[in-house]
Amino acid sequence: MKQSIQFRLGQQLTMTPQLQQAIRLLQLSTLDLRQEIQEALDSNLMLENAEEVEHLNGYDHLQPMDETPETAGVAVDPEQEIRPEDMPIPNELPVDVEWTDHYDSDLSGREARAQATSEFDIFARHSKAPTLRDHLHWQLNLSRLDKGSLAIATVLVDAIDEDGYFTATPEELLVTFDDVDLTPEEIEIALHWVQSLDPPGVGARDLRECLLIQLRHLPEETRMRDLAIEVCDQHFEALAKNDREQIRHGLRLSARATDEITDLIRSLHPRPGTLIADLEPQYVIPDVIVRKRKTAWIVELNPKTAPRLRINPDYAKLIRRADRSRDNQCLKNHLQEARWFINSLASRNDAVLKVASKIVELQRDFLEYGEEAMKPMVLRDVAEALERHESTISRVTTKKYMCTPRGTFEFKYFFSSHLSTDSGGECSSTAVRACIRKLVAAENPRYPLSDNKIAMVLAEQGIQVARRTVAKYRESMGVLSSNERKRMS
DSSP: OOOOOOOOOOOHHHHHHHHHHHHHHHHHOOHHHHHHHHHHEEEEEEEEHHHHHHHHHTTSSOOOOOSSSSGTTTTOTTTTTOOGGGGGOSSSSOOTTOOOSSOOSSSSSHHHHHHTTTTTTOOOOOOOOOOOHHHHHHHHHOOOOOOOHHHHHHHHHHHHOOOOBBBOOHHHHHHTTTTOOOOOOOHHHHHHHHHTTTTTTBBBSSSHHHHHHHHHHHTTTTHHHHHHHHHHHHHHHHTTTTEEEEEEEEOOOHHHHHHHHHHHHHHHOOOGGGSOOOOOOEEEEOOOEEEEEOOOOOOOOOOOOSSSEEOOHHHHHHHOOOOHHHHHHHHHHHHOOOOHHHHHHHHHHHHHHHHHHHHHHHTHHHHHOOOOGOOOBBBHHHHHHHTTHHHHHHHHHHTTEEEETTTEEEEEGOOOEEBBBBTSSSEHHHHHHHHHHHHHHTSBBOOOOOHHHHHHHHHHHTTTOOOOHHHHHHTTTTOOOOOHHHHHH
């Protein structure tokens, strides 16, 4: 084959770094976006938080510490080190001056500014989510145990895992107290005292003991409590295998009584330690806020989702076009990256606002009348209305939340499949779920509606839905079947 050189004209789509950055910011949640912005502020010297700068500029009129009248007459030795505690405290401070403007504290600059704007909780800085062991030690400190028993109980609490189970053996504990003359009986007594702490079931050595502890913590007048204790104590293997016939014949009970006992045991918690949360709660921050003004629905971006960024004017003035030094080139690169980042944020906010406005426009009936008025809508409907690609709409609606008078919902909540009606129209699956929930709430507890009966009632309302669809929607909402609802009543 002969080699030759040929010219060919063609088009090729490339992903520029700016486009890649815009796409990445578009699909970030509010918490991830805040972290991304903070990393950009830390790495790019051209970027600055406009709100913080404006807040600091508000204190430019204050006098320096060495020029205040209170310190004007104080003689200072230049060779002697001046300590903050040696400085005189003024009798009165101006009403527009904060204490942290004159005296240092252990708070950082950002926390002090947040405290000045009444948006900072001073106790939140040093607080942490309580763990199971913290909760148990707190109860031990409130007890009236003697010093020796308290020491034993403290060691026993430290041997409890995150699920609330006691994992150490008596031999291991005896090795721990090798310098103290203890017997296994004394350790057993201390363990029983630890098992009386909150949450019920903590300190158990196995699942059977955990269930027994929780059952004994129930009030004595609880229905089927004593029989449930007998089942866990004598027929635990049959309970683990869900062999209700063996339990029924062993205790000579009716089928209904056996079902009530097993339901009572199922209501217990197999891992009581997880009831004490050791994780800090993550609160949802809505990206947009929807309000009604007279007859119109207004969609606005939440100003607290992201700070206002700008380019530092002082660093921007240092750039000289004729200078090709390494420092000047670094400033130019940072300036270009800062402009890209600010433009990408503006593009993200514009896309989120447009998609949210279109969702509110299409789901106006939901905002007016509730879930039963929800219309069927898919990503294609919004994409065609905004002349955007479906992948772009999918990125915008992922992990974005909307605060409405009816609650805070994820953008994905407003998208649902459709079901046919007798009139030839369409009904949203969310509206069907709301109808099912309403029918179940209004039913007679003694004669609950079956899935087939619910499908017939919906058919009378003009909604064509199969029994299997009703069962799928019911299970997705956590609603029990008709037999289980009748047994629980």
